[in-house]
Amino acid sequence: MKFVSTRGGEKVTGALAIVKGLAENGGLYVPEKFPQVSAEELEGMLSMGYPERVATVLHKYLDEYDMAGLLSACENAYSKFEGDPAPLVRLDDGVYMLELWHGPTCAFKDMALTVLPYLLRKGSDILGMKEQILILVATSGDTGKAALEGFKDAAGVKIMVFYPSDGVSKMQKLQMCTQEGDNVNVVAVRGNFDDCQTAVKEIFASAECAAELKKYNTVLSSANSISFGRLAPQIAYYFSAYLDLVSGGQIEMGQEIDFTVPTGNFGNILAGYYAKRMGLPVRRLHCASNLNNVLTDFLNTGVYDIHREFYKTTSPSMDILISSNLERLIFEVSGRNASLTAERMKSLKTDLKYEITPAELAEIQKTFDGGFASEETSVEAMYEVFEDVGYTMDTHTGCAMKVALDWFEKNKKDETNMVIVSTANPYKFPQDVLYAVTGNDVKDSFKGIKRLHAATAMAVPKCLSELRDKPVRFSKTVDHKKLFEEIIEFVK
Numbered sequence: 001m002k003f004v005s006t007r008g009g010e011k012v013t014g015a016l017a018i019v020k021g022l023a024e025n026g027g028l029y030v031p032e033k034f035p036q037v038s039a040e041e042l043e044g045m046l047s048m049g050y051p052e053r054v055a056t057v058l059h060k061y062l063d064e065y066d067m068a069g070l071l072s073a074c075e076n077a078y079s080k081f082e083g084d085p086a087p088l089v090r091l092d093d094g095v096y097m098l099e100l101w102h103g104p105t106c107a108f109k110d111m112a113l114t115v116l117p118y119l120l121r122k123g124s125d126i127l128g129m130k131e132q133i134l135i136l137v138a139t140s141g142d143t144g145k146a147a148l149e150g151f152k153d154a155a156g157v158k159i160m161v162f163y164p165s166d167g168v169s170k171m172q173k174l175q176m177c178t179q180e181g182d183n184v185n186v187v188a189v190r191g192n193f194d195d196c197q198t199a200v201k202e203i204f205a206s207a208e209c210a211a212e213l214k215k216y217n218t219v220l221s222s223a224n225s226i227s228f229g230r231l232a233p234q235i236a237y238y239f240s241a242y243l244d245l246v247s248g249g250q251i252e253m254g255q256e257i258d259f260t261v262p263t264g265n266f267g268n269i270l271a272g273y274y275a276k277r278m279g280l281p282v283r284r285l286h287c288a289s290n291l292n293n294v295l296t297d298f299l300n301t302g303v304y305d306i307h308r309e310f311y312k313t314t315s316p317s318m319d320i321l322i323s324s325n326l327e328r329l330i331f332e333v334s335g336r337n338a339s340l341t342a343e344r345m346k347s348l349k350t351d352l353k354y355e356i357t358p359a360e361l362a363e364i365q366k367t368f369d370g371g372f373a374s375e376e377t378s379v380e381a382m383y384e385v386f387e388d389v390g391y392t393m394d395t396h397t398g399c400a401m402k403v404a405l406d407w408f409e410k411n412k413k414d415e416t417n418m419v420i421v422s423t424a425n426p427y428k429f430p431q432d433v434l435y436a437v438t439g440n441d442v443k444d445s446f447k448g449i450k451r452l453h454a455a456t457a458m459a460v461p462k463c464l465s466e467l468r469d470k471p472v473r474f475s476k477t478v479d480h481k482k483l484f485e486e487i488i489e490f491v492k
């Protein structure tokens with residue numbers, strides 16, 4: 001299978017697409033076609049455990065990687081999870097939570113970032129590369145920690161994480177700034193996530209930066225969700241959730257289901273779209289945003305307009321105006337028109353907006369719809385579910401819950417099974433979750449954890465409770481124009 005950039009140019013191998021992360025023309029790598037999973041193959045996946053399901057999906061795209069290697073990498077990656085890596089929890093008849101936060105850093109980013117180091121190392125072996133790889137990450141909170149944990153002390157790799165100085169939660173910041181490992185670096189960047197992500201993307205796209213890094217025998221790679229190596233493992237949990245519903249007798253094989261996905265950079269939900277394009281019986285994908293509801297508006301009107309206020313919310317990993325992975329969807333519905341996609345991305349940069357055609361919008365709306373939750377309505381949704389069935393969810397999942405509840409309200413006769421994708425352990429945002437379920441405000445995160453435990457009796461993950469006593473190793477803050485200097489300092 002070969003890969004193409006959404007903005008045109010040469011076809012590349014899967015290994016190169018993963019090692020490079022982002023195409024030189026700024027485009028995102030996409031498979032030249034969607035590999036298909038037949039009904040028999042889907043049937044065959046029923047008896048597989050989670051790691052084998054992931055390896056099977058990965059091998060469809062990365063056919064130059066050997067299956068045995070992929071399988072053992074997946075087994076190793078998901079052995080770092082507590083129990084089932086992607087359990088489905090029943091909330092009500094036909095309504096399920098897909099919990100993706102049982103990994104080492106308690107957020108869904110672990111689903112891919114525990115596997116990515118292998119995909120990258122193997123890819124660089126396939127390509128016969130000799131250089132050191134520097135992973136650059138711009139994070140809205142959860143990717144940074146999951147990437148640091150995935151790549152710490154990996155041979156031949158260094159990792160550098162940039163996060164917006166006041167755009168992440170206290171727990172997220174502590175998780176990153178206490179990171180162990182000799183090959184890691186964490187720097188705060190003044191500004192919001194979009195400033196941070198844009199600055200990092202510019203470094204990736206710069207030939208001068210590449211030439212400068214070459215002096216230090218270093219090449220860049222990405223662990224952000226723009227990398228196909230992030231997207232691919234995420235496709236697998238859509239399959240796995242479906243198969244678990246079939247195994248559990250909740251649906252018949254072939255019956256369509258819906259997903260509601262809390263969305264920021266459009267990576268998680270795009271993986272659901274890829275699963276559908278591969279033949280998984282997915283009917284609709286409901287895209288849930290917080291107050292930063294660019295995507296809600298886009299899915300309703302076809303206009304992507306970021307000329308608007310940026311809100312800092314209690315779901316910081318969704319505080320994003322430029323959802324990078326949407327470019328992959330736009331590329332598909334344009335009939336894979338790379339020059340048109342490039343033009344639109346250029347107009348997003350210069351005019352802060354672009355518009356797709358009514359036909360393209362109609363194509364998107366066949367599968368997608370969008371909704372959003374305000375700070376108040378997400379809290380209400382979290383409270384309502386906690387009160388009704390005793391289920392506690394994090395603030396991001398709270399936004400998805402609100403959007404799903406709105407869908408149920410408007411479609412009372414719809415009996416399609418709904419899977420709501422749950423993206424973080426509630427203890428990652430203890431004060432806000434405590435407030436949602438009890439109405440109590442506490443000032444300190446660790447006190448929040450204690451009170452939340454008292455209110456819910458949910459087990460507190462060790463990786464969060466132990467943060468209190470870990471030494472802070474990284475505390476530098478820089479201007480977003482100064483990132484490259486920090487990078488050179490680190491690879492010297």
Ligand SMILES: *Cc1c(COP(=O)(O)O)cnc(C)c1O
Nearest residue numbers: 142264265266267268317396423
């Ligand atoms: C990253 C993240 C999201 C958003 O996922 P995207 O792939 O960026 O759309 C939602 N919730 C949590 C907890 C996250 O960490």
